[in-house]
Amino acid sequence: MRTLASLPQRYRLIHKLESIANLTEDERKALLDLPIILRDYATGDDLVRDGDRPRECCLLLEGFACRYKLMPDGRRQIMSFHTPGDIPDLQSLHLGVMDHALSAIVPTSAAFLQHSDIRDLTQRFPGLLHAFWRDTLVDGAIFREWMIGMGRREAYQRLAHLLCEMMLRFKAVGLVSDQSFNMPVTQAEVGDALGLSTVHVNRVLQKLRENGLITWTKGTVAVLNWEALQEAGEFDPTYLHQDGRLYQDHEATAARI
Amino acid sequence: MRTLASLPQRYRLIHKLESIANLTEDERKALLDLPIILRDYATGDDLVRDGDRPRECCLLLEGFACRYKLMPDGRRQIMSFHTPGDIPDLQSLHLGVMDHALSAIVPTSAAFLQHSDIRDLTQRFPGLLHAFWRDTLVDGAIFREWMIGMGRREAYQRLAHLLCEMMLRFKAVGLVSDQSFNMPVTQAEVGDALGLSTVHVNRVLQKLRENGLITWTKGTVAVLNWEALQEAGEFDPTYLHQDGRLYQDHEATAARI
DNA sequence: CGCAATATTGACCATCATCAATTGGCGTGG
DNA sequence: CCACGCCAATTGATGATGGTCAATATTGCG
Known part of the structure; x- marks a missing residue:
């Protein structure tokens, strides 16, 4: 086995x-x-x-x-x-x-x-x-945060918030390098996740790019201005509860295994 | 103590x-x-x-x-x-x-x-x-269902769906009698829950009443037409997982095998 | 009785959906 | 190698759901 x-x-x-x-x-x-x-x-x-x-x-x-x-x-x-x-x-x-x-x-x-x-x-x-x-439970916390987004945030914020979240979650498994990560989803899928139409996702995405917050090509998101992106999404990472260990050292963990 | x-x-x-x-x-x-x-x-x-x-x-x-x-x-x-x-x-x-x-x-x-x-x-x-x-986990399932509502259902459906859910949840703790239950929330609170404005909640509520689906006075909801209310909200109770006894039997059975 | 919170109504407007068409990227088969 | 086809991205035009603002009723309650 x-x-x-x-x-x-x-x-x-x-x-x-x-x-x-x-x-x-x-x-x-x-x-x-x-x-x-x-x-x-x-x-x-x-x-x-x-x-x-x-x-x-x-x-x-x-x-x-x-x-x-x-x-x-x-x-x-x-x-x-x-x-x-x-x-x-x-x-x-x-x-x-x-x-x-x-x-x-x-x-x-x-x-x-x-x-x-x-x-x-x-x-x-x-x-x-x-x-x-x-x-x-963290799963549930993320659902709650998405609810907040769909209920009370408008499209631009909502998208910014999603990108902040994915950034931190990818980071937690060591899949962020150079402020970029692989986000292989179509705009239609982003729309289905945020409760928006594909067309609107496209337009909002362009604004995020225009404002110099991100780049998103061939499934790779690069965060150009992390501070501004967080602000745009009113992002507070508390709900991710990524505090299992205070200081994570992926290299050390990887080495032990 | x-x-x-x-x-x-x-x-x-x-x-x-x-x-x-x-x-x-x-x-x-x-x-x-x-x-x-x-x-x-x-x-x-x-x-x-x-x-x-x-x-x-x-x-x-x-x-x-x-x-x-x-x-x-x-x-x-x-x-x-x-x-x-x-x-x-x-x-x-x-x-x-x-x-x-x-x-x-x-x-x-x-x-x-x-x-x-x-x-x-x-x-x-x-x-x-x-x-x-x-x-x-059931909690989380309810969050997911609310997400679906806010992302993909319009106001009328959303409200109908909420009422169906509350009906079954009150039933589970023995707080439904005669197809009515106590739902002591203001329209503003319903709006905050569904991601709608107070004004719009009011209007949609009137439609539910006009259509003979419910009555809602002094904090008491009476369901006049349960079938129609479920249909209006596209309600499927699976996500509430109110099948504790059944489920446990399966688990026990599974464990034995 | 009178205040305060809630419900209701009307008018107007914004965000975002829908529809439709075009562009661009990319793999495949001829 | 190129044409074709397909999917994703993009753009434009129009409209609807639902938000906002403001005023008025209604209800609850001390």
């Missing part, structure tokens, strides 16, 4: 969890010993479908995914974006039925962890149980 | 939890033995404030509360409504800092449970730990 330890991306989950909780050496080891099933997906494929009753959770290794729900008329609301290191359907551990779907936005590979294995793990390591619980 | 068992509303929490999970006799008893601190609040008071680092969770006994966040310009976004039986800040068990506030919408009384007592309880009763975790 294959385990997480056999993968080149094995450190992603550890980084992610350590961005929100503190892990012991034993816990790190136990995580890496998790048996996995690898699966690859093409753009647009569903990893988990609305209505499913999963018996496994899915750890993203490469690519980019989103959770979404379709309206009866076919329109789509995207509820979250997910980077490598995320376990977007961790909730399925305790909510039997999926009330939304998870799909790959670009070619994506994922490691599937059996619920039974996770239950076993969290029984042996209560610290991991709390880390996972905490992860689902 | 006072315990939950000494209160007339002691069964609210049990009802609530049993609407989403299955409790054993021992677990029910242990819940009722929780030491509590009682506090009463007037309309508009904060039970928990943005930025707090709580060491206790708050179980609503009477009244009605909401979680909200203020924008820099003073506008407000309400992120959830809470009925007696809810523990709206259960998340504070694992997220140190409050990223929003909790306030009383009408005179409200609450029983505060120390984090340490809850931790103790969940250590002795893993079933309760899972029930609490599940509760926070």
